[in-house]
Amino acid sequence: MHARKPLVVGNWKMNGLKASASEFGRMVEGYGAGLRHRVQLVVCPPVTLLSTFAVIALGSRVGIGAQDCHPGTHGAHTGDISAEMIADTGAAFVIVGHSERRIAHRESDADARGKVKAVHHAGLIAILCVGETAEERKAGLALQVIDGQLEGSLPEGLTGDDLVVAYEPVWAIGTGVTPSLSDIAEMHAHIRLRLVERFGEEGGRIHILYGGSVKPSNASDILAISDVNGALVGGASLKAADFLGIASAYV
Numbered sequence: 617m618h619a620r621k622p623l624v625v626g627n628w629k630m631n632g633l634k635a636s637a638s639e640f641g642r643m644v645e646g647y648g649a650g651l652r653h654r655v656q657l658v659v660c661p662p663v664t665l666l667s668t669f670a671v672i673a674l675g676s677r678v679g680i681g682a683q684d685c686h687p688g689t690h691g692a693h694t695g696d697i698s699a700e701m702i703a704d705t706g707a708a709f710v711i712v713g714h715s716e717r718r719i720a721h722r723e724s725d726a727d728a729r730g731k732v733k734a735v736h737h738a739g740l741i742a743i744l745c746v747g748e749t750a751e752e753r754k755a756g757l758a759l760q761v762i763d764g765q766l767e768g769s770l771p772e773g774l775t776g777d778d779l780v781v782a783y784e785p786v787w788a789i790g791t792g793v794t795p796s797l798s799d800i801a802e803m804h805a806h807i808r809l810r811l812v813e814r815f816g817e818e819g820g821r822i823h824i825l826y827g828g829s830v831k832p833s834n835a836s837d838i839l840a841i842s843d844v845n846g847a848l849v850g851g852a853s854l855k856a857a858d859f860l861g862i863a864s865a866y867v
């Protein structure tokens with residue numbers, strides 16, 4: 617059984633300017649004792665806001681994460697950011713292998729694996745995203761695709777404590793459409809099985825988040841599913857009221 621607190625992660629994607637600090641401040645303020653005891657909140661702003669958010673979050677127990685990193689530690693990689701640089705801002709998490717990077721930036725499982733390794737070496741926790749396309753699901757290949765992504769993206773030497781897995785069906789991201797509750801349950805149980813095969817007992821404790829059109833109105837149903845240990849939230853994480861509304865499903 618999963619013993620740790622559930623995890624609700626906000627991925628701000630390419631949204632947010634300095635003025636957004638006040639909205640984040642409202643999230644931090646709203647993370648009162650009632651929520652803190654039941655759920656861990658993490659917000660992943662664009663890198664330009666990482667340090668600012670880390671300072672605002674000080675003492676609040678809201679975690680901060682980045683949305684991507686380079687697999688290397690340093691060097692001639694114009695425009696890239698290393699996991700160590702992310703750690704230096706005070707962030708503790710890094711999203712890796714989001715489908716918006718896998719598809720738009722043609723990132724492979726091998727790319728994701730290199731990044732998970734870098735995140736691990738920097739002492740941070742990787743939130744590894746996996747998810748099938750609509751075509752793959754229609755062809756009955758969803759479970760197989762996720763197996764391939766998990767197998768290809770997890771480096772040797774990783775421990776379960778350094779990992780969060782987020783299941784995000786590509787067709788559910790930003791569309792308002794979600795899989796049926798039974799399809800989510802089937803996939804999460806399948807991922808759990810694979811994690812236990814790979815990490816043993818530790819695999820039973822890894823958070824498996826669901827992502828894709830999570831909102832306050834569907835959060836209670838989705839988050840009540842067995843082996844759904846939290847959510848990775850895009851659009852609805854930009855507003856404090858919506859993000860806290862989703863987390864409140866645990867209260």
Ligand SMILES: O=C[C@H](O)COP(=O)(O)O
Nearest residue numbers: 627789790828829850851
């Ligand atoms: O990382 C978050 C996901 O891509 C979900 O985005 P969404 O909640 O806007 O559908």
